[in-house]
Amino acid sequence: MNRKQNSVDADGVFEPFPIADVPWQEFSHGERFGMRFQHLSDYGGGTQIGIANEVLAPGKQANPFHYLAAVPIPDHRQPEPERCCGFPGDRARQRQADGEGYRRSATMDYWEDIDAADRT
Numbered sequence: 001m002n003r004k005q006n007s008v009d010a011d012g013v014f015e016p017f018p019i020a021d022v023p024w025q026e027f028s029h030g031e032r033f034g035m036r037f038q039h040l041s042d043y044g045g046g047t048q049i050g051i052a053n054e055v056l057a058p059g060k061q062a063n064p065f066h067y068l069a070a071v072p073i074p075d076h077r078q079p080e081p082e083r084c085c086g087f088p089g090d091r092a093r094q095r096q097a098d099g100e101g102y103r104r105s106a107t108m109d110y111w112e113d114i115d116a117a118d119r120t
Contacts, residue, residue, distance in 0.1 A: 006043050014045030019053060027062075030116020034060045064114050 007017040022043045028034035034057060041051040054062055 006045065008045065017044060022053070029111060032061055032116045032118060033063060035062050 003023050004021065005023070007015050007021070009015050019038065019040065022038040022040055024036050024038055026034075026036050036055045038053040039050070040046075040053060041049060056062060
């Protein structure tokens with residue numbers, strides 16, 4: 001079956017769509033993390049917000065506990081807010097969503113220091 005990758009019509013306009021039309025993707029990392037998901041915003045042409053339908057298998061997590069925030073930066077040279085990902089209670093793990101730390105010289109992998117085998 002050849003599924004469409006988005007809801008755009010012949011005129012280049014993104015049309016409303018049934019969720020069943022959106023292709024499923026799978027993700028896993030070690031024994032602890034894994035899920036099936038559909039990127040609804042990508043399929044529908046969304047660019048300002050991400051919306052997904054996620055289905056977790058019993059006992060799995062989608063990702064480490066975190067929050068995502070947009071932080072306004074009063075700098076006329078940077079038109080969009082800086083996006084960051086924070087891990088409550090662990091200031092060392094707070095970093096931008098692109099993986100670069102607040103000190104531009106310090107970078108971290110998203111999964112750094114996460115035990116993907118620990119199911120607690």
